[in-house]
Amino acid sequence: MLDNVKILGVPFSKMNMKETVNIIVNKIDCNNQSIFNIITGNPEIVLQAQKDSQLQTIFNEADLITPDGEGIVLASKWKGQPLFERVTGVDLLLEVLKMGNERGWSFYFLGADEEVNKKATENILEEYPNIIVSGRHHGYFDNVQEEKILLDIESKRPNILIVALGAPRAEKWIYNYKHRLPVKVAFGVGGSLDIISGKTARAPQKWQQLKLEWLYRLIIQPSRLRRQMVLPIFAYKSLMEALKEKRKRV
Template sequence: MNNVAKIMGIPFPKITMDQTLQELSKVIEKDKSELFHVVTGNPEIVMSCQHDQSLRSIIDEAGLVTADGIGIVMVSRLKGGNLPERVTGCDLLIKLLEAGNQQKWSFYFLGADDATSKKAAEVISQTYPNVSILGRHHGFFKQEEDARIVEEIQSLAPDFLIVALGAPYAERWIHKYRLYLNAKIAIGVGGSLDVIAGKVKRAPEIWQKLHAEWLYRLIKQPSRWRRQLILPRFALSALFFKEH
């Protein structure tokens, strides 16, 4: 398929942020009961899929996989896939809130610590007053609390379920309860609520434009270096991977 770029076997549609928003708007407008799962595919998820078959099947079943990170985009271009731009979880969430403010969409937020979750909800309410926040729950819950949280989301029936539990846990959680959540779209957004709440500072725009956000984060949080090691490993593995 010419409209898809494969990275280590994972298909990434060649769509921009604006096209992604258009696709998700169409899903909201439909009266479909089936949950539409959006995976923001970063290098960690792609690498994990190489040895984790259960995660791979979750990604294969997703409604949409977006290019979360410049590493995905750069590798696709070097291999002739030519993904147009990155569509990160954080950027996508902001765009959805902007669109939701016009369309009066409803959201449920799951993840982050309780203070961050509360602060993020306050910021969103002030910035996007027409967005309906139907509910929220922090991300530090035990497995035995899952049923109660799923029940709450099911009864509220949000347009968007935003899950900030970190990858790939968010993807597994969404997939596990996909038949019961009663949301139209569910998205794993990593630490985006931390950014919205102001707990974590986003890289300045110039760093983003230079595609060096990862370097900014590393300078600000040197403890991330172990996590960042996956980036060169991913680049080498993906470049030499024989796509079928």
């Protein structure tokens, strides 16, 4: 694991976006065939890991965990080990697509519904015409279809596998099948394909700069309220952890 700060047991990378993309470039350029597993972690999945031993194991064995959410960055500041930049799933995906367009990388897109997956892939190819889409498949599959997906990925051998199955399903899927995935890099991207397809609007840049993207999403998707209720719980737990560690240092 690279230099990190632990928040509620989850080791978050201290690298910014540029450094993260550079690591991905190095992993794709090297001859090492083992998969480089990235997790973009937000407060919700961190809390889930506290009650899910498999998810905690996945975090511990991940190669890189990026801070996907302002809550993670704030918690790191409370601990006196500040993470200076969010590296969200959608932003990381867009930066990797940019780099892939320059370097001719191949991608496999797994997840979302068929309409979203197809439209997102079309939009990606229009914006980044030099990448190679080795394959794609929606995220609604049974065991038989799942085996066909794995065989397809095995035969296509893309540089990067993008998994949009939602968290923590995406992280568990990559972990459970990493021994069968002949890819250099894999990471989950949440609802990023919904945004790229145009189905869901992302918060305007001003809201992002004010670090209120979560509020914008709640306004346009009130159904997210239940999910957002984890934020004060995460804030309380991470603050208590920071205070406890501070007392130990005194």
